[in-house]
Amino acid sequence: MGSITIRAYMPTDWDRLEAIHDTARKMELRFAGVDDAFIPLKEAAVLEGLFDYSLRVALMDGEVVGFVAYTEDELAWLYTHPAHMRKGIGKALISYVLEHSKRPLRIEVLQGNAPAIALYESMGFHTVKLLSGAMSGNECFQVTAHCMERQE
Secondary structure, three states: OOOEEEEEOOHHHHHHHHHHHHHHHHHHHHHHOOHHHOOOHHHHHHHOOHHHOEEEEEEEOOEEEEEEEEOOOEEEEEEEOHHHOOOOHHHHHHHHHHHOOOOOEEEEEEOOOHHHHHHHHHOOOEEEEEEEEEEOOEEEEEEEEEEEEEOO
């Protein structure tokens, strides 16, 4: 397994971000039971303000394999390409955000996405409440999300 490096997003990364998001997002929605809520990144980035966040990419052996978008108190987007899952990429991206953010750090995870919940719990996050309502970016769908925080 190669080493993981984190760097700022560059416009030349866009095609990889689309491939990562569009593949991983479908898995995420399947876990949550809302497969039909899928919106490709080219639309979701606008609807959900991707570029309003600090955006970093993870590289393994020179290839962009994951990305994270965050503010000083919210981890808003985290995706790893499914071909590279379970290789420490998500943990590396979360660790990066933890080093560059304040506490508490918040994230919302769709109910049913057990792999993501387990990842965040392994990184010190815990569910503070469940929130139900319209899905951000695709308000036609009702979802429940774990509102998770890490205090320290």
